[in-house]
Amino acid sequence: MNGENPDGRNVRSIAPGWQPYAKAAYGYVNDEKFGVNPRPRASIRRAGPALRTLRDRMNFKQLEAFLAFMTTGSTIEAAQRLGSSQPAVSRLLSQFEADLGVPLFVRRKGRLHPTAEAESLLPDVQNMISDAESLHRHVNQLRLGGQRRTLIRVQLPSTVAQSVMPAVAEAFLADHPDVALEVLVGTYEASEVAVLGREADLALVRSPPMNSGLSMLLRLATEAVCVMPPGHPLQALDAIGPADLIGVDLVLLGRQRSLRQQIDQAFRQGRMMPQIKAEVHSVEMACRLAAQGIGVSIVNGLFAGLCQDMGIVRRPFRPVIDYCVGMAALAGQPPHPLVPELIQRILDAMTERAGPGAFTQLAPEAGAAPTASA
Structure with a gap:
């Protein structure tokens, strides 16, 4: 079949994160050289239609809910991280488990606990979400008009965006010509949702935030x-x-x-x-x-x-x-290396413009990445 599956798709073009699922769905079992002289296995070939149905039914929201639950250990915390409701997360997890046909959770005293099978799937799900985020970044880069190596997205209240970001953006981009900067404007609530939904890398929000899935890198x-x-x-x-x-x-x-x-x-x-x-x-x-x-x-x-x-x-x-505000990023994963520098530039610009005594800088949350001057 020269590296193609029965549907005519070139299996060598499938991203590594998806290859285990593609192999299961299409029956290719040569792990060392996937896509080269594939060997259909009879039992998998017979299961092909059902596995292809699994591939079609599994959706990204299920993967996000699974990852959020596995990293927080609670459907309530997972819902807060995703900006969703606890019943919605529970429903996504149940659908994910049913679609896979693998026992992912055990229920004890009204709480979900991951099984060994769920733990074994976690690295694959993390890789798939990471690949999707990489694709999303690339698409955003293309929308901004060029293939830059790095895109950083910051969401701010209108007052901050209008007053300090023009000068901050000019200096920051001059020092980092390989970076594209996207400045978004929104309320505190919308900014939390943007970070949780991975639509912004950084946002200025009320502190403490409403959602536990955020890490406060700077507090004022x-x-x-x-x-x-x-x-x-x-x-x-x-x-x-x-x-x-x-x-x-x-x-x-x-x-x-x-x-x-x-x-x-x-x-x-x-x-x-x-x-x-x-x-x-x-x-x-x-x-x-x-x-x-x-x-x-x-x-x-x-x-x-x-x-x-x-x-x-x-x-x-x-x-x-x-009144307390701060710069927040997604909890549980390190921010882009340039994010602390961008935060420091925004802080410096606000200090210069607002004047002494307008605010007091507080210590960041324990475990949060420091700003450039911290």
Whole structure:
């Protein structure tokens, strides 16, 4: 058959990670020189249609669920890592086990435990997912217009992306001409999902993150501040509380934001109602409206510092509302070697732009990769 299977496909073109499955599906058993003078085995040849059905039915979501469960040991933790639900992960694992026809799990006291067969499959599944990620990177490189050796994807809130990334990207790419950089914009929640789904290598998220499948490589603490145009009457105060904002038009972030919920709570505790003039969905827009005199805003102090060139004045908000953000990558695997350098460049740019006192750098999580200066 000259290296071709019964369907006419060239078996030598199959990626190494898939070769064990292709051999099983098509009946080629020459392990040392796969695809050269293949020898169909009668028993496998008879099983060919069923195994080809297995190949067709097995899907990538099942493989991801299997890997997440095997590396976390819990369907709940696996669901958090995948940004999914525990029932959905359990369903994928059951389908995977049924499709393979191999006992992968035993159930004891309501919990799943991997069998020896599952442990033996783990390296193959890891290789298959790694190959798929490599393919995904290559496709993204082609979409960016060239075959670069490295693609690094970072997802950030709009305020950070707009304020610091143009200069960071220019310097970073000048020092690494063989790198392509993709800058994505999204909310904290969307950024967590992007990292968990391997659509971003790095993202700025709230700390601690909602999902345990993330590793915090950098953590920054800040406080809520009030922003207003120069000359506003409240500029004379050292700090501003809800009582100072009675009768003052406010520009606040949307109600779904955690900071907004804390602001609303501060007003409720003082038995006061905020006088909301406008609601926005980014700190940058809040600062722009405040600079135009539309209203005073209460925002993340770090991000307000990034917007100080808009002509705004900042004052601490009281009671203190603590705020912590950080750079996150996928837990359980080392980041690309250039990721710590990129994090450090972003940190340096934020420090220079926001000014002293806008935030405090906290120690990274235990086991997290350090930034370039750590």
